[in-house]
Amino acid sequence: MTQHSRDLSRRRLLFGGAALSAGVVLAGCTSNETAPTAAQTKAAAAGGNADPGKRVTIGFSAPAADHGWIAAITNNAKAQAGAYSDVEFKSVEAGADAAAQRAALSTLISQKPDVIVLLPHDGKELNAFGLEAMKAGIPVVNLDRAFPDARAYRLQIKGDNYGMGVAAATYIVEQLKAKGVSNPVIGEIPGIDSLELTQERSKGFADTLAANGLKVANRRPAEFTADSGQQAATGLFQALPKIDALWNHDDDQGIGVLAAVNQANRKEFFMVGGAGSKKAMEDIQADNTVLKATVTYSPSMASSAISLARLIGQGKGMSDLVELQVPKEIVLASETITKENAGNYLKLGF
């Protein structure tokens, strides 16, 4: 955006604030569009699988959630598709719930894409859609939220929620051991508690702590938003006058958790985040907050899903593997980002 147009939009924002009708116009000027970084997509390198091949139409659907991670999923998928000259990308927004996503997807089927990539609201609720599309001869790539029925997908690519909990607990145990803390007080701030992914994360965390003879002292779920994170953390701090370690499942939510840390002036513990946002990585690198690490759950999986969907559409395999076809299931590893390696991961932050 040029300086001139930005000044104009500022003035309009300030004086036109009262007129809601101006909002839609302004949205375009004032929104902080974040393009995916080049590193989150993989440009078509010369040779092998990346060479232009058969034209593939990929249908895509992700929930229209108001969350940085979901936004990054959509942006990454779009950018990755754009990196291939032989891919046509057809995106439908999923709306607010499973029913809305089913409706959106049925319009997608009628356009007969070669492959469908979708991040379902809930894998269980959209399992039937997967079956339907597969029956219609359209391979389905499930992104992140697994279908329970193996016939409902050609490929499942997802993050490792249980592994995230394991990674967070492993880091916390190591640090506590290194500091020689006995009977540590460990807090946990998960996201939306009714989601299976949250339960898996918490289970991985609890299991790993238990294997080391430790347990969570208090657990206050939030809603994946900064304001709910702030309130959950404030509640947790009242319950635990002294904390040794804290795991917050989500870095967007973590903005609020860190705000609560500052407001309560609590610096006696260290904190581990989750997902790997750019801000979290910068905070870890700067090392001036209680946030010392985060465990990844990278939205770059959307880019990988598009790449693999293209290969499926072209009937190719992954060239590093012996197999002639793309595998059925890929689970990303949850990596631990600390001050030492944050530099390597910063380009993957969203």
Place this chain on the structure above:
Amino acid sequence: MSEMSPTATPERAAGLPAQSPPVDPAETAAAAAKSDAPGRLSWWRGDGGEGAKRNLGLLATLVVLVVIGILTRPDLYGNASWVWGNTLTILKLASVVGVVTVGMTFVIIGGGIDLSVGAIVALAGVWSTTVATQSYGAGGMIFSALTVGLAVGLVNGLLISYGRLVPFIATLAMLVAARGLAAEISDKQTQVSTNATINGIASTELLGIPLLVYILAAVVVAGWVLLNRTTFGRRTVAVGGNPEAARLAGINVRRHTLLLYALSGLCCGIAAIMLTAQATSAQAAMANLYELDAIAAAIIGGTLLSGGRGTIIGSLLGVVIFSTITNLFAINNVSIEAQNMVKGGIIVAAVLVQQVQFRSLTQFLGRNRATTT
């Protein structure tokens, strides 16, 4: 609400006026709207002291909650500085919803409902934290949050009073639309506030008391004065109690309804700045379900959902009770699910109590009339 109000009219038409036939409803509303004579004001100021009694009941509930806290966590409650800090934390966590609830109380007393408050907080918060707005500094952010809140409230009010939409529908539509616009403006990203002045609002203390608590107190005092000591307040009660009578009494019901929703929107603008400061960021999904928290707090505070009755102090106590329950469950490490069930139970209990009181009042009046005539 307009004179076609679906909720307020039947209740009142079949209720109070019918119980006291000698008093013409229009005359009553006129008295409420025009007279300053204390004797004639007693009926609207809270059912002859019943509001005060209810507030005592709410205070007693609070005391019970604190006692439960003391019994379950004697280790924490044994520490005086923790207790003081905890009290301030409860008030701080109540402050944002509290400000929203004051606006909501006016709307409900006026016979309406505002389901869009959470969405307005989100839209105002997101708008004030966009890059363009932040570049104007704290003043620009506060100005835009208040303006956006007020503007959305005005749109609600226009739709309801002049567009004759049912409040439930109009504000439900606004709930969806405002969150949509907020998501659009924020590009679905969490907008981090880098303004130290704004973020400082959440951690600033004056004389050991957080600034957020002062803001809540100021809004509550302003709301109390507006409701109990001004023509605006009297008209609000009259409009909510019996819009037709209020209209006959010469009150511009439409304009008044418009102002009530604008007031609610303005409160949301104030709340947006407070919440943005607390979370040092804003996003389209923030202030999730605040509309339900505010309505629940107003109702357990004694505000009649059909309009015409309610107190600001009752609403404040309602918010603080909810905030205290959350705190109680947090310090005892009890799940959010259990907490929500208890909150639900409290809302049902409060409404049941309201109905029992209303019924016994009706019977009492009926008996009285029978003996005097």
